[in-house]
Amino acid sequence: MEKQVIIATKNKGKAKELEKMFSTFNIKVKTLLDFPDAIDVEETGSTFEENAILKAETISQQYNIMTIADDSGLVIDALDGRPGIYSARYAGEDKDDEANIDKVLAEMIDIPNDDRSAKFYCALAIAIPGKETITVSGTCEGEILRERKGDNGFGYDPIFFIKDKGLTMAELSSEEKNRISHRAKAVNKLPAILQNLFDLGDQK
Ligand SMILES: O=c1[nH]c(=O)c2ncn([C@@H]3O[C@H](COP(=O)(O)OP(=O)(O)OP(=O)(O)O)[C@@H](O)[C@H]3O)c2[nH]1
Ligand SMILES: [Mg+2]
Numbered sequence: 752m753e754k755q756v757i758i759a760t761k762n763k764g765k766a767k768e769l770e771k772m773f774s775t776f777n778i779k780v781k782t783l784l785d786f787p788d789a790i791d792v793e794e795t796g797s798t799f800e801e802n803a804i805l806k807a808e809t810i811s812q813q814y815n816i817m818t819i820a821d822d823s824g825l826v827i828d829a830l831d832g833r834p835g836i837y838s839a840r841y842a843g844e845d846k847d848d849e850a851n852i853d854k855v856l857a858e859m860i861d862i863p864n865d866d867r868s869a870k871f872y873c874a875l876a877i878a879i880p881g882k883e884t885i886t887v888s889g890t891c892e893g894e895i896l897r898e899r900k901g902d903n904g905f906g907y908d909p910i911f912f913i914k915d916k917g918l919t920m921a922e923l924s925s926e927e928k929n930r931i932s933h934r935a936k937a938v939n940k941l942p943a944i945l946q947n948l949f950d951l952g953d954q955k
Contacts, residue, residue, distance in 0.1 A: 826869060
């Protein structure tokens with residue numbers, strides 16, 4: 752049977768980036784759009800890794816197919832790591848990107864320019880039926896601006912400034928974001944792991 756993987760995310764921005772990154776692997780990529788009855792996993796973990804594992808294992812057990820889940824977020828030093836694992840729901844359960852940005856900007860209004868460092872963090876969990884779940888992670892360093900710049904990407908991208916580039920994440924092309932992002936850095940650790948896993952036995 753052809754190797755296949757489910758990317759278990761309901762976030763369209765993430766799904767698009769991950770589908771693109773996985774297109775280089777010799778594997779059929781499915782998303783939760785292909786599985787409308789997928790369980791809605793509650794993110795009850797206290798770390799990105801725990802939440803990624805919860806999402807990946809629940810869906811891989813439901814369908815008996817290898818599943819990758821991404822749990823990610825923005826970690827701001829001056830806010831003691833917030834919004835962190837609560838990034839998607841920072842301003843409320845309706846997961847409104849614009850409201851989330853407004854909340855961060857308001858909380859940081861008195862934070863001086865040289866104390867606005869932050870990072871994006873991405874944990875990926877790979878759950879394969881009958882095998883132990885594996886996690887990898889990646890980070891991307893930046894600074895939080897005082898206003899939005901750029902329209903690409905999703906989430907907090909318009910206020911996340913990357914010094915090396917002199918641009919926000921939302922001003923990068925999708926190709927460029929996919930080269931340097933926290934998600935790309937995590938995905939880049941996968942080929943060796945996937946190779947190893949496939950060599951261990953049959954993959955449905
Ligand atoms: O500007 C951003 N650029 C990114 O590249 C990025 N990656 C993550 N994030 C933020 O972190 C939340 C993830 O939370 P999260 O991992 O729980 O995902 P989610 O709830 O959106 O979807 P799901 O995968 O759980 O179904 C997202 O909603 C965003 O607010 C990002 N923001
Ligand atoms: Mg989520």
